[in-house]
Amino acid sequence: MTHEEARELIPGYAVDALAPEEARALEEHVEGCEACRRELAALRDTAAELAAGLSQVAPPDTLRARALGAARSRPGRGAVRRPWAAWALAAAAILIVLVGIQDVTLQRQITLLDSQVNREGQLLALLTSPSSKTVELSGTARGSVHFVFNPGAHEGLVIAGGLGNPGPRSVYQVWLISGAMPSSIGVLSPGKGQTTILFVRTDFRRYQAIAVSVEPGPAGSPAPTTKPVLSATLPGTS
C-alpha cells in the first residue's frame, strides 16, 4: 500500500468502516509511517467526539462488579501451561457463546454456575488450575467435545466445538453417568462454527463417565432416549 492510498483509508479506519483486508493493510502501513500515525490519532480524537456526543447513560452496578471482579480473579498472562488450556483459551477469546444450562428435570446435586458475575473468571480459574483434569469425548458424532473438571473444586465445564446439526427439533444433551444412572447436565445448541460451553457444579467422584446423546429439543429429555454419540470415562474419580 502506498502512502497516498493509506492516507485515503485512514478516515474509514477511524470509524471502523473498512473491509477487513483494507484495515489490515492500513495497520501495516501505519506501523511504519509517522505521518499516518499522527493523522489517525487526530481522526480518532474526532471519532471520540462522535461517541461523547451520544446521550450518556449510567452503567449498571453489575457491569462494574463484573469487570472488576474478573480483573481481580485473573492473574494476567502467562498462566497457561497446558496445550488444551491454550486452545480452550483461544476459543474463549474469540467470543464463545456461553450457554446457560437448561433446567431440565435434573438431579438436584447438579447445579449450574448461573451467576453471570465472574463467569469468565471461573472459567479461567478452572482451565488453569493444576488439579483440573481433561478428557476428550469420542464416538460417532462429528466435532470436538472436551470435558474439563476440577474434582476438588467440584467444578467442570464441557467445551463443544464443531458439532454438526443434531437434526430437526433435536439437541445434543450431555450426561454424567453414575453406574447405570445418567444425570443430565444440560443441552448444547451449537450454532455454525461456534464453541459452546456448559458449566457444571457437582461432586465428580460419584460419576464414572460422561456422554452425549441426541434428544428432542429444545429442552432435552429427563433420561437418554438414544444411544450416546460421544462418550469418555472420567479418570481418577472412582
Next chain:
Amino acid sequence: MAGERAPQDDDGTLLERIAQLDVDAFEMLYDRYGGPVYSLACGMLRDVQAAQEVAQDVFLGIWRGAARAFDDRRGNPRSWILSLAHHKSVDAVRRRRRQTVSQLDETMADDVDIVADAIRKLEGERVQQALGALAVEQRTALVLAYYGGYTQREIADRTGAPLGTVKTRMRDGLLRLRAALEADQGPRTP
C-alpha cells in the same frame, strides 16, 4: 496500595499501571470510562444487555493485554479507549445483523431512521452542530458508519452510491467535522 492512590493520575499513567496488573488503576480507569464506553455501546446496540456485554469485553480486553499494547503515538488514551469500544460495538452490531439476515427487509427507510435517530439522540451540542453543518451525503455516510456500524461497501450498496464516492464522502465529512470541532474549542478531555 494506599500509597499508590493518586486520584490525579492521568489516563496514560493509569494504563501503564494497568499494564503492570494494578487493579486499583483498573478500577479508576473503569470509573472514568465505564459511562462513556457503556453509553457508546448502548447508543449503537440499543440493547442494554448487549451493551453490557460489549462494555465488559472492552474493559477485560484492556485488563488482559490491550493496556500493554497501548501506544500513545496513536492518539490520546481517551480516544483510544473509545475506539476500542467502538470497534467492539461494531463487531456486535454486525454479528447481530448476520444473525437476523433471514428477516432482512431493510430498506432505505432504515438508513434515514438511523441517521435521524442518531442525531436526535446526540446530546452534545457541539457535535450536533458540527454534524449538522456537513453536506447531507457526508453526514449520512459518517453516521451510518459510526453509529450504524456499516462498512463503506455496505453503505455504497444501501445508498446506491459508488464505493469510491462513499469513501470520499466519509473522508471529507470526517475531516470537516474535525476542522469544525477544533475551531470550536479543541479536543476535550473527559
